[in-house]
Amino acid sequence: MSLRIVVCVKFVPDASGDRGFADDLTVDREGVDGLLSELDEYAVEQALQIAGGVEGCEVTVVTVGPGDAKDALRKALSMGADKAVHVEDEALHGSDVMGTSLVLARVVERAGFDLVIAGMASTDGTMGVLPAVLAERLGVPQVTLLSRVKVEGGVVSGRRDGDSASEEVEASLPAVVSVTDQSGEARYPSFKGIMAAKKKPVDSLDLRDLELDAAEVGLAGAWTAVDSAVKRPARTAGTVVKDEGEGGRQLAEYLATQKFI
Amino acid sequence: MAEVVVYVDHVGGAVRKPTLELLTLARRLGDPVAVALGEGAAETAGVLAEHGAVRVLTAQAPEFADYLVVPKVDALHAACQSLAQPPAAVLVPSSAEGKEIAARLAVRTGSGIITDAIDIEAGDLGPVATQAAFAASYTTKSRITHGIPVITVKANSAPVQPAPAPGTVETLTVTFTPAATGTRIVSRTPRQSTGRPELTEAAIVVSGGRGVNGAENFAVIEALADSLGAAVGASRAAVDAGWYPHTNQVGQTGKSVSPQLYIASGISGAIQHRAGMQTSKTIIAVNKDPEAPIFDLADYGIIGDLHTVLPQLTQEVHTRKN
Ligand SMILES: Cc1cc2nc3c(=O)[nH]c(=O)nc-3n(C[C@H](O)[C@H](O)[C@H](O)COP(=O)(O)OP(=O)(O)OC[C@H]3O[C@@H](n4cnc5c(N)ncnc54)[C@H](O)[C@@H]3O)c2cc1C
Numbered sequence: 223m224s225l226r227i228v229v230c231v232k233f234v235p236d237a238s239g240d241r242g243f244a245d246d247l248t249v250d251r252e253g254v255d256g257l258l259s260e261l262d263e264y265a266v267e268q269a270l271q272i273a274g275g276v277e278g279c280e281v282t283v284v285t286v287g288p289g290d291a292k293d294a295l296r297k298a299l300s301m302g303a304d305k306a307v308h309v310e311d312e313a314l315h316g317s318d319v320m321g322t323s324l325v326l327a328r329v330v331e332r333a334g335f336d337l338v339i340a341g342m343a344s345t346d347g348t349m350g351v352l353p354a355v356l357a358e359r360l361g362v363p364q365v366t367l368l369s370r371v372k373v374e375g376g377v378v379s380g381r382r383d384g385d386s387a388s389e390e391v392e393a394s395l396p397a398v399v400s401v402t403d404q405s406g407e408a409r410y411p412s413f414k415g416i417m418a419a420k421k422k423p424v425d426s427l428d429l430r431d432l433e434l435d436a437a438e439v440g441l442a443g444a445w446t447a448v449d450s451a452v453k454r455p456a457r458t459a460g461t462v463v464k465d466e467g468e469g470g471r472q473l474a475e476y477l478a479t480q481k482f483i
Numbered sequence: 484m485a486e487v488v489v490y491v492d493h494v495g496g497a498v499r500k501p502t503l504e505l506l507t508l509a510r511r512l513g514d515p516v517a518v519a520l521g522e523g524a525a526e527t528a529g530v531l532a533e534h535g536a537v538r539v540l541t542a543q544a545p546e547f548a549d550y551l552v553v554p555k556v557d558a559l560h561a562a563c564q565s566l567a568q569p570p571a572a573v574l575v576p577s578s579a580e581g582k583e584i585a586a587r588l589a590v591r592t593g594s595g596i597i598t599d600a601i602d603i604e605a606g607d608l609g610p611v612a613t614q615a616a617f618a619a620s621y622t623t624k625s626r627i628t629h630g631i632p633v634i635t636v637k638a639n640s641a642p643v644q645p646a647p648a649p650g651t652v653e654t655l656t657v658t659f660t661p662a663a664t665g666t667r668i669v670s671r672t673p674r675q676s677t678g679r680p681e682l683t684e685a686a687i688v689v690s691g692g693r694g695v696n697g698a699e700n701f702a703v704i705e706a707l708a709d710s711l712g713a714a715v716g717a718s719r720a721a722v723d724a725g726w727y728p729h730t731n732q733v734g735q736t737g738k739s740v741s742p743q744l745y746i747a748s749g750i751s752g753a754i755q756h757r758a759g760m761q762t763s764k765t766i767i768a769v770n771k772d773p774e775a776p777i778f779d780l781a782d783y784g785i786i787g788d789l790h791t792v793l794p795q796l797t798q799e800v801h802t803r804k805n
């Protein structure tokens with residue numbers, strides 16, 4: 223049996239940097255160094271684990287993003303993915319989830335897939351909805367937010383920990399899966415992996431290659447508009463006192479003055 | 484007046500508080516039409532009417548419990564189509580499932596989507612949503628420019644206000660799409676109730692991190708929480724160590740909370756933790772490291788050992804309450 227897995231990974235500004243907005247109110251991707259979203263490492267990890275048990279399985283990583291986004295693909299390749307697709311086009315700048323999902327849907331349809339695996343959310347946009355949108359567009363089952371995932375006999379199954387219950391869910395392939403950071407630590411690329419990644423193929427595509435209309439994507443094609451982005455005033459640090467044996471009582475006094483007790 | 488569709492989050496007919504908050508926001512935009520699905524749907528009508536629902540559309544079918552997300556999208560879509568004119572907005576609670584339902588509805592109706600709004604106002608060009616971006620270091624205002632404004636709203640974003648309305652119950656006819664039965668829910672284990680308030684809805688949250696140092700030591704956190712009638716939270720470090728369940732994790736990959744009071748003990752204040760608690764009204768930190776970044780956010784901080792400070796605080800709360 224062969225299995226074609228496509229992993230969607232995003233190149234995001236490093237959360238430890240001073241993230242912000244560009245003049246056109248899109249995410250500033252210049253001021254802060256980017257990296258493979260940590261939450262997408264879990265998706266790559268699960269793809270590699272699933273692939274490990276299947277003869278002739280191929281793992282393709284896909285990103286939609288600017289030139290630097292190749293770094294994210296490189297990292298995924300050095301973890302062990304087989305090949306990569308980079309969708310890059312000036313017209314994609316400022317795409318919202320509807321635009322990005324349109325592109326990803328087209329890419330995975332063209333590549334052919336049995337399983338699409340995504341992260342639980344991007345660490346910059348933090349919407350956590352793209353996998354569901356992708357499933358809707360592709361017309362295949364969504365098996366999302368899994369903390370455990372298994373593929374066997376053409377069926378993907380896993381555990382989804384919801385707000386009020388934990389559920390065991392399953393669907394027939396092809397399907398779109400997303401995995402949480404509870405799904406298992408992602409591996410570090412080995413030296414061998416890093417060297418091997420340099421020789422792995424990265425296919426670059428633009429909108430024309432995908433036969434997509436520039437008007438459907440990017441800032442102009444977005445179905446949402448950001449009117450303003452204002453830096454929140456940093457919280458002013460309040461009183462900090464050293465516990466000299468009365469710390470608990472001092473806190474209680476503070477809570478009482480604030481009417482919490 | 485235009486109608487605003489509100490998706491009802493309920494457990495067996497008991498409406499969860501974020502839905503009532505949505506009704507407050509919905510009334511700013513038009514007449515709320517609530518959509519309640521599955522077991523107990525009809526029983527939601529009373530409380531929804533008290534909080535402003537003009538109509539309550541209900542549907543019952545085994546699909547809602549047996550298959551993931553899509554049956555609810557089909558129903559919400561049917562609700563939108565049943566209106567005389569397209570709704571002024573569709574509001575959905577920002578739970579993991581709520582966001583997925585909303586997003587698929589947006590695709591189907593050719594609409595833009597905004598997730599995790601913390602406020603909504605009426606604007607000349609449609610609803611304006613406020614969001615917190617980059618771990619709440621920015622506040623943005625956004626609109627939907629295409630289709631129906633589909634917006635998911637975080638818990639604690641608006642007050643619950645009584646506003647009696649008819650709340651007329653009507654049965655919604657839903658025809659399921661082939662996709663509805665794509666993902667089967669094989670089994671469901673309901674979360675055990677702890678008797679404490681729901682983390683995302685609580686007015687006070689008491690959280691512990693790596694500094695708690697052991698599962699058994701979380702009793703210190705729980706004792707303080709119980710003295711204040713609070714929910715218990717945990718950092719990812721504490722969850723990863725197996726000291727507290729993941730359902731209680733606060734932060735980027737856990738729950739996002741916005742209580743009146745957040746007490747962080749033995750938590751350093753990493754950006755991913757802050758992402759989930761930074762919008763709390765009052766923040767208190769107890770940490771033995773004076774350099775811990777959590778102190779930058781704290782309205783009141785104690786540099787000290789949580790194992791001595793918290794029990795003393797708990798004791799004092801009990802004394803003052805009696
Ligand atoms: C993609 C991603 C997502 C993440 N999501 C989350 C998330 O959702 N939630 C989250 O919390 N983290 C998340 N993290 C992890 C986050 O980066 C931090 O590692 C984590 O928050 C640290 O937890 P902590 O503050 O409990 O531990 P530490 O950073 O180790 O801090 C422990 C603190 O306890 C203090 N302390 C120790 N002993 C005592 C004592 N006896 N009394 C008082 N103080 C004491 C120490 O001084 C220290 O400041 C995420 C990370 C990544 C990369």
Ligand SMILES: Nc1ncnc2c1ncn2[C@@H]1O[C@H](COP(=O)(O)O)[C@@H](O)[C@H]1O
Nearest residue numbers: 230231286340341343344349350351352
């Ligand atoms: N530009 C992108 N390129 C590839 N994958 C993406 C992109 N944006 C989002 N994703 C995938 O969708 C998941 C959820 O993203 P989001 O809905 O934006 O929070 C991420 O974890 C990625 O797996």
